[in-house]
Amino acid sequence: MSYVLGYNQYGKAEVHVVRVFRDDPAAPHDLVDYNVSVALTGDFDEAHQTGDQAKVLTTDACKNTVNAFAKEAGDAVRHPESFALALANHFVDDVPQVESARINVEAFPWVRSHDNPHAFVKNGDYVRTVTVTRRGSAPATVVSGLKDLTVLKTTDSEFHGFYQEKYTTLQPTNDRVMATAIKAQWAHSSNDKDWGASFDAVFDAVTLAFANAYSYALQHTIWEMGQAALDADATIAEIRMSCPNKHHFVLDLSSFDLENNNEVFHADDRPYGLIEATIKRTADVDASAAYDPGQAWSEAVAKVPADA
Numbered sequence: 001m002s003y004v005l006g007y008n009q010y011g012k013a014e015v016h017v018v019r020v021f022r023d024d025p026a027a028p029h030d031l032v033d034y035n036v037s038v039a040l041t042g043d044f045d046e047a048h049q050t051g052d053q054a055k056v057l058t059t060d061a062c063k064n065t066v067n068a069f070a071k072e073a074g075d076a077v078r079h080p081e082s083f084a085l086a087l088a089n090h091f092v093d094d095v096p097q098v099e100s101a102r103i104n105v106e107a108f109p110w111v112r113s114h115d116n117p118h119a120f121v122k123n124g125d126y127v128r129t130v131t132v133t134r135r136g137s138a139p140a141t142v143v144s145g146l147k148d149l150t151v152l153k154t155t156d157s158e159f160h161g162f163y164q165e166k167y168t169t170l171q172p173t174n175d176r177v178m179a180t181a182i183k184a185q186w187a188h189s190s191n192d193k194d195w196g197a198s199f200d201a202v203f204d205a206v207t208l209a210f211a212n213a214y215s216y217a218l219q220h221t222i223w224e225m226g227q228a229a230l231d232a233d234a235t236i237a238e239i240r241m242s243c244p245n246k247h248h249f250v251l252d253l254s255s256f257d258l259e260n261n262n263e264v265f266h267a268d269d270r271p272y273g274l275i276e277a278t279i280k281r282t283a284d285v286d287a288s289a290a291y292d293p294g295q296a297w298s299e300a301v302a303k304v305p306a307d308a
């Protein structure tokens with residue numbers, strides 16, 4: 001039997017590096033906090049099939065590169081997008097046997113504490129995310145994002161008029177709490193931009209749309225938030241959103257002779273509705289390959305012969 005080695009990739013996952021910017025002794029310190037994962041593809045068949053590791057850039061070297069670039073890459077380190085671009089370009093341009101590099105970054109926000117020049121508070125409200133993919137001589141693709149951004153509104157949310165059949169028991173409502181933990185990823189059509197300003201504009205647009213848009217369903221709110229993100233930055237091609245519906249059920253307090261006018265809720269944790277949608281600038285945008293492509297990078301579409 002001669003089997004075939006299919007898609008393979010390797011690299012170091014979750015290199016957690018913190019960089020302090022303290023070059024100017026008179027200036028307040030700054031910092032970035034990144035959890036970086038590297039995935040490489042290329043001429044690595046022999047490493048698997050004969051055990052010859054001559055072409056294998058060690059995952060230890062991948063880790064060292066991330067740490068060294070936190071100093072060496074200069075101002076590119078200040079934004080997760082430019083840091084990931086510098087790393088992806090290095091692996092593809094400087095290591096001949098590497099055909100593609102995918103860099104995932106989780107960036108944990110810290111904010112200055114009490115205007116102190118060197119004290120910070122970790123902002124656990126959300127995590128900023130980046131996926132940069134670079135393959136051969138094609139330009140790198142950049143997907144920015146955020147996750148775990150939990151938001152809630154106490155009114156201006158309805159849900160009614162839905163399909164009825166024998167398993168439908170949900171009562172319609174004209175006034176409910178709506179809450180979700182936003183995960184969003186957006187693909188850029190240009191890599192020549194101010195990444196920090198772009199992120200801030202999308203963050204503001206998405207949270208403002210959640211707050212201000214009257215909601216007839218979480219689907220409807222995702223549509224509003226996605227459009228607001230595209231409005232906020234003209235070089236975003238599309239945005240993908242994934243939002244769990246964090247149900248808040250009105251508790252029945254009548255046994256205690258208490259009225260509950262949408263004031264006391266059970267915050268349920270599971271199951272939850274999971275609402276996901278992509279909002280694209282135009283119908284012909286297809287940025288699929290820009291997201292974490294994983295095994296989808298394989299050229300061949302998997303086909304299992306009928307007689308297999």
Ligand SMILES: O=c1[nH]c(=O)c2[nH]c(=O)[nH]c2[nH]1
Nearest residue numbers: 159170216217218219245273
């Ligand atoms: O915003 C919502 N969308 C749904 O599809 C749905 N389904 C459900 O039971 N509650 C909700 N809420």
